Amino acid sequence: MPQDTAAAWHTEAVIYQVYPRSFADSDGDGIGDLPGITARLDHLVELGVDAVWLSPFYPSPQADAGYDVADYRDVDPLFGTLADADAMIAQAHERDLRVIVDLVPNHTSSAHRWFIEALAAAPGSPQRARYIFRDGLGPDGAEPPNDWQSVFGGPAWTRVTEADGRPGQWYLHLFDTGQPDLNWDNPQVRDEFLDVLRFWLDRGVDGFRIDVAHGLIKQADLADWQEPQEILSGQQVDKPRPPMWDQDGVHEIYRDWRRVLDGYPGIRILVAEAWVEPVERLVRYVRSDEMHQAFNFEYLQAAWTAPAQYAVITRSLEATEAVGAPTTWVLSNHDVVRHASRLGLPVGSRRPNGIGIGDPQPDAALGLRRARAATLLMLALPGSAYLYQGEELGLPEHTTLPDEARQDPTWERSGHTQRGRDGCRVPIPWEADAPSYGFGPTDASWLPQPPSWAEYARDRQRGVPGSTYELYRTALRLRRAHGLGRGTLEWLSTGDEVVSFRNGSLTVLTNFGAAAVAAPTGEVVAASAPLDEGGLVPTDATVWVRS
Structure with missing residues (x-):
């Protein structure tokens, strides 16, 4: 088991999300599995993360890629066995990696x-x-x-x-017909999940990411709601709170859960997936007797402009500081278009729910350039950060995935008007010249991989100066060495084209403007793009400077 430091580990941790069916396939069936994850743990160590979060691997009919759980105390044969889960947890702990598992309490599978x-x-x-x-x-x-x-x-x-x-x-069923919502006003439901928590805590997990954490309690009268229901939407600013989201009663549930976790040795954490706005409502989930972290989705969705980035970072830090919690930064996950593609769309575009053939296509080079700059900016901020598998390779969305290959229920249930989330879930490339790019020992892949992904494969980037993979490794090493996660932010410039701040011994500058700008005085220790002649920081680039 990793040793706790004086400061609670989660307040500054960088946590890597593994989507099990798309990370590593050990048996060649085209679906990633737990033994595959175990075999690739050394990649996470080399990358420099502190913990791994795994999306669901429980028995499931897979109506929603495992978020329809039929048994919360077992492993789906697609992914292995309970013994494989135990081995994966043990091997991670041997490498000083903590393990967070997904918990899906809003609904079960209809096969439960x-x-x-x-x-x-x-x-x-x-x-x-x-x-x-x-x-x-x-x-x-x-x-x-x-x-x-x-x-x-x-x-x-x-x-x-x-x-x-x-x-x-x-x-x-707020989601698929195969995902009936539980009644959290029923004491039997509450007792069941307390027992599920203990089951996995007893097996050594270090925490739980709570799916749809804002949805468990519904308004008692189930009142009509005339507003459109958007994918994973929470309360919108300047609108009434929906009767199915972010009801105050959810907090009593999480206080009960926190008491269970606090009864175990070490610091075991609860992480809220709560699509809740404004941030003042979100931070209620991370008060001292509730959860430890809540994903900052307002940050994920912020426009790529200096004023928007300054505003969301400032609001986030002020709101979490008010409740004594860390801010938890994130740019990509299994539910949104990867930020290497999202940032290649025109600034101010509405975040699409998937991109497919015939849709406006992002500018791949621009998207990757901005994604590298955004990541370097994010990793310099105080608090915790989450990375989504493949982003360390600069992996884009699969934006030309054939519609007939889509498996996200959104595609069918929306009447083919929303492409859905398959494009960010395609199995990741490890080796350019291997079958399925090293995802598994065969060419099998549950979603087709685009031919262009050979250039993103890990073996094409490892040890190559300037590659996205090496940029991530450098940033994570420096983040730890300079204590950025537990630092404090001092703004230096918050204009229309540049944001710059100091965190400890490093000065960070991101240039959003069209013209290159002077770098801060000192030694450039990391840069998301090569500096221009004369040491100027080009557009859509971030630098870290040690003074």
């Missing part, structure tokens, strides 16, 4: 034992009380109980056929 029992039971039964079942509206109950929409598109309610064959009640 509880939901099967609910369908077999009568309306009003204890079995149905674990979920949100309601009678329909209208004389024959043929209309949904309210107007809520699924974030994947279409209605958020599905009508069941009762045991006698007649049309019956409706159940709520």
